Amino acid sequence: MNGLMRLDQMTVVVVEDDRSSRESLSMLLESEGARVVAAADAEEGVDAVLRTAPDAVVCDIDLPAMDGFYLIQRLRDDEIRNDRLPAVAVAITGHADETYRLRSIGEGFQHFMRKPAEPERLVTLLADAVGARAVG
Known part of the structure; x- marks a missing residue:
């Protein structure tokens, strides 16, 4: 990227069932300073x-057994119960259907990204959104 560690001190949970995608997302975010x-x-x-x-969650929607919607509902319930600032949540999916984007936002994700995630766009999105969360 640009040499700056834009995700320094940030904890990000990456949920992805495809091993190579999970590893590449993890390596990308770690290279920017995140604890993944x-x-x-x-x-x-x-x-x-x-x-x-975590500060942020990057979650695939189509997961085995339970989907990413289940995860975001559990996360949001826990944040409310424990009076915690909501984590920035990015849904990622191979689906191009607008229905998935709308449902993702309705279920509690703030951001939606189609696979494959563009590395620069994802890092910038996380840096900006978590930074705004810390200020606001």
């Missing part, structure tokens, strides 16, 4: 978000 906790499915992802109270 990676999960292969929604159940692992829920455990990770409840345990770490």
Whole structure:
């Protein structure tokens, strides 16, 4: 990228069932300074978000057993119960259908990105959104 660690001190949970996608997302975010906790499915992802109270979550929608909508509902419920600032949540999916974007926002994701995620766009989105969250 540009040599600056734009995600320094940020904890990001990445939930992606495709191993190579999960690893490349993790490496990208770590190269920008983020502490990444990676999960292969929604159940692992829920455990990770409840345990770490992350600054951000990058979550695939189509996951085995339980989908990304299940994860975001659990995260938002936990944030309300514990009076925590909401994590920035980015839904990622291979679906190009506008219905997925609308449902993602309605379920609690603030951002939606189609796969493959553009690295620069994802890092900028996370840096800006978490930065705004910290200020606001």
